[in-house]
Amino acid sequence: MTVKMIQPPFLIPGDGLAIVSPASIINPDYVKGAVKRLESWPLGVSVSPHCLGKSGAYAGTIDERIDDFRQALYTPEVKAILCSRGGYGCVHLLDQLADDVAHNPKWIIGFSDISALHALCVSRGIMSLHAPMCKHLTAEPADDRCTQYLRQILFGELPHYHEKTHPLNRCGEARAMLVGGNMAVLCGLIGTPYDVFRPGTVLFIEDIAEPPYKIERMLYQLKLSGRLASLAGLIVGRFTEYTENPGLGGTLYELISQMVEEYDYPVCFDFPVGHVPDNLPLIEGAEVTFAVGKQSVELSFCIK
Template identity: 55%
Template sequence: MNTLTLPPYLHEGDKVVIVSPSGKIDKSFIAGARKRLESWGLKVTPGKHANSSSGRYAGTIKQRLSDLQTAMDDKEVKAIFCSRGGYGVVHLIDKLDFTLFAQYPKWLIGFSDITALHNLIQEKGFASLHAPMGRHLTVEAADDPCCTYLRDVLFGNLPTYSCKRHKLNHTGTARGILRGGNLSVFYGLRGTPYDIPAEGTILFIEDVSERPHAVERMIYNLKLGGVLDHLSGLIIGQFTEYEEDRSLGKDLYGALADLLKEYDYPICFDFPVGHVTHNLPLICGAEVELTVEKKSVDLSFIC
């Protein structure tokens, strides 16, 4: 099992930076995220171009790269918060220099298209945090459970997550390295140096606005490519904002269950991760234990 290095946990007074490495964002969400993070006792600085705009992106490639590289190189920065996802991260991942980041590792936080950065950081040997971003930190209440979990994880108080059973689950217990994120984003990195290694991995997947047959096609790629054969476990999260056309003859989860029935490792359906309000923070690269029982599912961090 390839254990990754976890960045140091945060303390009050630590410096964090908000960057926008992909889609442009309403500046109110930058301000809201800053306010929430400051309420946790952190010193927050937005990147120079966090509120910039260039077409659909938060600035040109050069601007977005500059903000992210500057934050990565600053030895005083303890965490880098991505303001939002949206297509665009792939422009950056082969241009980043990890020389100083390796000396002063820090948490990278985000989800959706930020999955590409998670894959990159794991390829460099470090863990990162798949978690809510600017809009969530702005609009959700102070006692929102996912905001609370995010703060707890960053400050080193690691939770155990429990969720309800699903009729399609495969029971069992497994330990492995937690990896994954947005299915279509890491599918786009298949065959590159930033692909997710299968051996010893507990994989989690989610997506938004992808039609069921497109999701099934991507899972078939993982099957035919041998990825599914070597996993230790599989967590199927939320697939949202798509038109259920029944083109597969059944609903999406049902179609995926048929595809996955031959695997005897634990598989959890309907886990709360994805483009939803209840989007549990997950440490990409952490060793975890997944326990799927007849009546419940537990995910605990061993690190």
């Protein structure tokens, strides 16, 4: 599948970055720590008006969160937008922000529920950055590899990931567009304009606190709709905070392996992406080379 994607401009020292809270309430200490880290790169960091706000479970009302995001998109000095955290709520913003995002391609950064915003970017043909957010930038040391990779990508230095193998991996190579994120969030967008499950892509998936039977149910939705069969490759990330259920006939990874065993594309398991400290930044919408071998898993980005 060949799709012409727009790559937001890479940053240069002194560029602006805005921190917004498009979903749940954020601990102010994490924002403070992230500002300190980002200013050291160096970037000019601004905190959106409602970033530290509270409206029920959310950082602001829907209108307040939309306004913060729009302000960041339309401010010329702002070249990237860091979502402070995930947590449910991004789905409220999709239709209202669709045209604004399309008219102002900037790096949108985050993961978890931010997968909905990445799906929006893909739907508008714009690359975005599935990557750590404020808590990680605050809690992890400056030399943390994911923090360093995030910085490098933003400034145009693209990494080549060389990761460990897993017994369930299936060897092979693919060159295709990379899409993915949180399973529950993305499956909730199937059949909408923000459906990322497209033929010929390399898909990466992760989730937190979802029982294995629910993950299997989501995968059956993808399988029965033909979406699993049409992939060019599958990256199974880290699934966390769940309990294995032997009654299902295997571990979660084994269940996923069984779901895709009839297909011939490369598959890797336990790739470092998800709700874990070792959460490698991935450029959504970028063409990648993905190679699963007996000795390692390789992933690199084919953009300038």
